[in-house]
Amino acid sequence: MxxxxxxxxxxxxxxxxxxxxxxxxxxxxxxxxxxxxxxxxxxxxxxxxxxxxxxxxFKFRGAFNKISRIPEADKPAGVVAYSSGNHAQGVAHAAALMGLKATIIMPEDAPKAKIDNTRALGGNVVLYDRYTQNREEIGLKLQAETGAMLVKPYDDPFxxxxxxxxxxxxxxxxxxxxxxxxxxxxxxxxxxxxxxxxxxxxxxxxxxxxxxxxxxxxxxxxxxxxxxxxxxxxxxxxxxxxxxxxxxxxxxxxxxxxxxxxxxxxxxxxxxxxxxxxxxxxxxxxxxxxxxxxxxxxxxxxxxxxxxxxxxxxxxxxxxxxxxxxxxx
Amino acid sequence: MxxxxxxxxxxxxxxxxxxxxxxxxxxxxxxxxxxxxxxxxxxxxxxxxxxxxxxxxFKFRGAFNKISRIPEADKPAGVVAYSSGNHAQGVAHAAALMGLKATIIMPEDAPKAKIDNTRALGGNVVLYDRYTQNREEIGLKLQAETGAMLVKPYDDPFxxxxxxxxxxxxxxxxxxxxxxxxxxxxxxxxxxxxxxxxxxxxxxxxxxxxxxxxxxxxxxxxxxxxxxxxxxxxxxxxxxxxxxxxxxxxxxxxxxxxxxxxxxxxxxxxxxxxxxxxxxxxxxxxxxxxxxxxxxxxxxxxxxxxxxxxxxxxxxxxxxxxxxxxxxx
Known part of the structure; x- marks a missing residue:
């Protein structure tokens, strides 16, 4: 890879x-x-x-394995992720450790503890409706707007x-x-x-x-x-x-x-x-x-x-x- | 020692x-x-x-450090201990691992989970009243009767x-x-x-x-x-x-x-x-x-x-x- x-x-x-x-x-x-x-x-x-x-x-493992490899030049654009909560926290924390901004798209009915913790870990949380909106589309749109790297929750080799x-x-x-x-x-x-x-x-x-x-x-x-x-x-x-x-x-x-x-x-x-x-x-x-x-x-x-x-x-x-x-x- | x-x-x-x-x-x-x-x-x-x-x-640590050193010849008499619950479980488990019988004197108002677990770990549980009976006396008496080694909950160098x-x-x-x-x-x-x-x-x-x-x-x-x-x-x-x-x-x-x-x-x-x-x-x-x-x-x-x-x-x-x-x- x-x-x-x-x-x-x-x-x-x-x-x-x-x-x-x-x-x-x-x-x-x-x-x-x-x-x-x-x-x-x-x-x-x-x-x-x-x-x-x-x-x-476990989500910290995958998030860190991806985010820690982002080259210096691409760091300022940050990362974006969609997640029901655990990937959100893993990405927010891994990004913070590496000095990157993280925008996280979370379902509005996710456990409050997960939303609160993602914010506390430094993540910028954007909420969506799990049953009427498509999180992948929102993620791709945000990525296109900001140049941030999308960190997918599972379908990514890293x-x-x-x-x-x-x-x-x-x-x-x-x-x-x-x-x-x-x-x-x-x-x-x-x-x-x-x-x-x-x-x-x-x-x-x-x-x-x-x-x-x-x-x-x-x-x-x-x-x-x-x-x-x-x-x-x-x-x-x-x-x-x-x-x-x-x-x-x-x-x-x-x-x-x-x-x-x-x-x-x-x-x-x-x-x-x-x-x-x-x-x-x-x-x-x-x-x-x-x-x-x-x-x-x-x-x-x-x-x-x-x-x-x-x-x-x-x-x-x-x-x-x-x-x-x-x-x- | x-x-x-x-x-x-x-x-x-x-x-x-x-x-x-x-x-x-x-x-x-x-x-x-x-x-x-x-x-x-x-x-x-x-x-x-x-x-x-x-x-x-943590009680398993102290109990095992004591019980695992009991010489072969003294093993048949087993061990006796008094405990509000955690030492009981530590002693029962360490004794079972070493093939010794364990008699445990426990207060009758100890958490049920601790009493049940001590029994499940193979301990023979004897209950007493924490506020009217002296557990050390009961322990010494049982020890004298059976020849078992008393494993004290804390005042023992091992x-x-x-x-x-x-x-x-x-x-x-x-x-x-x-x-x-x-x-x-x-x-x-x-x-x-x-x-x-x-x-x-x-x-x-x-x-x-x-x-x-x-x-x-x-x-x-x-x-x-x-x-x-x-x-x-x-x-x-x-x-x-x-x-x-x-x-x-x-x-x-x-x-x-x-x-x-x-x-x-x-x-x-x-x-x-x-x-x-x-x-x-x-x-x-x-x-x-x-x-x-x-x-x-x-x-x-x-x-x-x-x-x-x-x-x-x-x-x-x-x-x-x-x-x-x-x-x-």
């Missing part, structure tokens, strides 16, 4: 390159497990808590490679623990995190990688089953605000279609229940969308008996009301 | 020895921070989340040295971040965690270490001010169930009286409010007693302007009702 504007799918070496770029900038999140939970489930469940990453989700460092860390950390995972389960929205992670796992552990999604947004599951990108209906709704991309990305699916073992989907209540378990058993705060991989295991969507399973909890930027709702499950 | 029954205060080398003993058994908890929170506070706040440690608190590995990790991790802390603030109940940590910080960073306590259980603060161990009134109450030891330990205070810079105390509401901030900003679940060091900074109990401050969040074993109460602050 020579050009920052490349739309070539990244390969394993690009994920390794991203790890070098992120060294000293991204946080090495730990691997967590709970022995009582393991006994209850009859498996060894290893949790990669990206909610503990800078800005509260963003995908950056997110893939989650997978490299899983490989490194499970090796240090002396365990060989039987599978890795990763939340999928646009597919950036899971495609990068799948590249990393393919180049290291070689075990199956599954996508986890909200039941109403099971476009990856259906796309994997049919072999072509599927779209969810316009009236689909879920509390998993970080996973509402209606269809898999083009670049991400060119990777995911080849590398993923399948898709698992969970109800909103199952995601809420997993958030509660994350708080009480693992002592981490996970947002609804961040909890779907954990939820898929806890609600028995896949046979894990006797296996070692890694789930990524991808983010923790939930409003207080949503956390309280999860605790009441 | 040659004998496992020694009551000599440990020294820095004992903490280093504990780190070797715990290597591969205790989890290396990360250092967390939130850039928006830093900006709000006007300091750099680094959080050591021991709620993410095995069994949900337990103190084990907890001190938290301080060694703080020194190592802040060095890796390229920062030099101006102070370290640690919750204090019996004083085991803070005395071990103070030994570690004294042997490495050399910065001031402060004790944080519930206002009603400010025995360390008053003991440090008067130079002699003080006791809280019998009718003292706090929601910080893990910090209800009425007086500093004898061995722990022989270290703390010499090494600590002072004490800070917070109200129960300030602890609850810190729990909320821990959930929303740091994405970690902290119990009331585990949150007092964080609370002391958030509620302005010490001037942190422009400084780099490390706070230990010592545990996360709270009932769901307590978490919900914190979120409603």
């Amino acid at each position: 020579n050009s920052l504007n490349s739309s070539e799918p990244p390969v394993f070496a690009d994920v390794e390159d991203a790890a070098r770029q992120l060294d000293g900038w991204a946080r090495l999140t730990p691997i967590l497990e709970n022995s009582v939970l393991n006994e209850t489930l009859g498996c060894r469940l290893l949790v990669k808590p990206e909610c503990l990453q800078r800005t509260g989700s 963003v995908i490679a950056g997110q893939g460092t989650v997978g490299l860390e899983i490989a490194m950390q499970t090796e240090a623990l002396g365990v060989m995972p039987d599978m890795v389960i990763v939340p999928a929205g646009g597919g950036g995190l899971i495609s990068g992670t799948a590249l990393a796992i393919d180049g290291t552990l070689g075990c199956p990688v599954y996508a986890a999604e909200p039941a109403a947004f099971d476009d990856h599951k259906r796309s994997l089953e049919s072999g072509a990108r599927q779209t969810v209906p316009d009236d689909a709704r879920s509390i998993c605000d970080s996973l509402l991309a209606p269809t898999p990305g083009e670049i991400t699916f060119s990777i995911n279609g080849r590398l993923l073992a399948g898709g698992l989907s969970v109800s909103d209540d199952e995601a809420l229940s997993a958030m509660k378990t994350a708080m009480t058993s693992l002592k981490i705060v996970v947002e609804p969308g961040g909890a779907v991989a954990l939820a898929s295991v806890l609600s028995g969507k896949i046979d894990v008996a006797g296996k070692t399973v890694v789930v990524v909890c991808s983010g923790g930027n939930a409003d207080v009301e949503m956390l309280a709702r999860a605790l009441s499950m | 040659n004998s496992l029954n020694s009551s000599e205060p440990p020294v820095f080398a004992d903490v280093e020895d504990a780190a070797r003993q715990l290597d591969g058994w205790a989890r290396l908890t990360p250092i967390l921070e939130n850039s928006v929170l830093n900006e709000t506070l006007g300091c750099r706040l680094l959080v050591k989340p021991e709620c993410l440690q095995r069994t949900g608190s 337990v103190i040295a084990g907890q001190g590995t938290v301080g060694l990790e703080i020194a190592m991790q802040t060095e890796a971040l390229g920062v030099m802390p101006d102070m370290v603030i640690v919750p204090a109940g019996g004083g085991g965690l803070i005395s071990g940590t103070a030994l570690a910080i004294d042997g490495t960073l050399g910065c001031p270490v402060y004790a944080a306590e519930p206002a009603a259980f400010d025995d360390h603060k008053r003991s440090l001010e008067s130079g002699a161990r003080q006791t809280v009134p019998d009718d003292a109450r706090s929601i910080c169930d893990s910090l209800l030891a009425p007086t500093p330990g004898e061995i722990t205070f022989s270290i703390n009286g010499r090494l600590l810079a002072g004490g800070l105390s917070v109200s129960d509401d300030e602890a609850l409010s810190a729990m909320k901030t821990a959930m929303t900003s740091l994405k970690i679940v902290v119990e009331p007693g585990g949150a007092v060091a964080l609370a002391s900074v958030l509620s302005g109990k010490i001037d942190v302007a422009g400084k780099t401050v490390v706070v230990v969040c010592s545990g996360g074993n709270a009932d769901v009702e307590m978490l919900a109460r914190a979120l409603s602050m």
Whole structure:
């Protein structure tokens, strides 16, 4: 990948390159497990808590891998991004660290915590209506007006490679623990995190990688089953605000279609229940969308008996009301 | 320290020895921070989340450092411990890992989650009344009857040295971040965690270490001010169930009286409010007693302007009702 504007799918070496770029900038999140939970489930469940990453989700990785490579001459124009919230915060923070202006297009119904935090991180927030306006069009228009570089939320090789460092860390950390995972389960929205992670796992552990999604947004599951990108209906709704991309990305699916073992989907209540378990058993705060991989295991969507399973909890930027709702499950 | 029954205060080398003993058994908890929170506070706040440690608190460290050294011949008699909950879980888990039976004496008003988890970890739980019965007497009696080794919650050199590995990790991790802390603030109940940590910080960073306590259980603060161990009134109450030891330990205070810079105390509401901030900003679940060091900074109990401050969040074993109460602050 020579050009920052490349739309070539990244390969394993690009994920390794991203790890070098992120060294000293991204946080090495730990691997967590709970022995009582393991006994209850009859498996060894290893949790990669990206909610503990800078800005509260894995999105900082991809954003930084892209933004930190912008040449000096192009910096004054800044960057622009559209996001339901986590990418917004990742881009705003990465841009601020690199001294760039960031304009972020966010849906007006995004969790207040995400909007507030994006502003606090220095992002200039522009709100839009998720159900009547097209965020990609708004992004392209702003980009054309200002000359800013568009940092896409998932369909970008540098963003995908950056997110893939989650997978490299899983490989490194499970090796240090002396365990060989039987599978890795990763939340999928646009597919950036899971495609990068799948590249990393393919180049290291070689075990199956599954996508986890909200039941109403099971476009990856259906796309994997049919072999072509599927779209969810316009009236689909879920509390998993970080996973509402209606269809898999083009670049991400060119990777995911080849590398993923399948898709698992969970109800909103199952995601809420997993958030509660994350708080009480693992002592981490996970947002609804961040909890779907954990939820898929806890609600028995896949046979894990006797296996070692890694789930990524991808983010923790939930409003207080949503956390309280999860605790009441 | 040659004998496992020694009551000599440990020294820095004992903490280093504990780190070797715990290597591969205790989890290396990360250092967390939130850039928006830093900006709000006007300091750099680094959080050591021991709620993410095995069994949900730092207590596993001390328990394992003691129990893993029990000679083969003494193993069949097992171990006995008294605890409000976190030490119980640490001892039960360390004993199970080493193949020993563990009998745990717990107050009947301890959080249900702590009692349930201690049982789930394999501990044989014996309940007592915190306000009318003396747990040390019960412990000594059980020990005499069974020949089990008593694992004290704090006044034991091996337990103190084990907890001190938290301080060694703080020194190592802040060095890796390229920062030099101006102070370290640690919750204090019996004083085991803070005395071990103070030994570690004294042997490495050399910065001031402060004790944080519930206002009603400010025995360390008053003991440090008067130079002699003080006791809280019998009718003292706090929601910080893990910090209800009425007086500093004898061995722990022989270290703390010499090494600590002072004490800070917070109200129960300030602890609850810190729990909320821990959930929303740091994405970690902290119990009331585990949150007092964080609370002391958030509620302005010490001037942190422009400084780099490390706070230990010592545990996360709270009932769901307590978490919900914190979120409603």
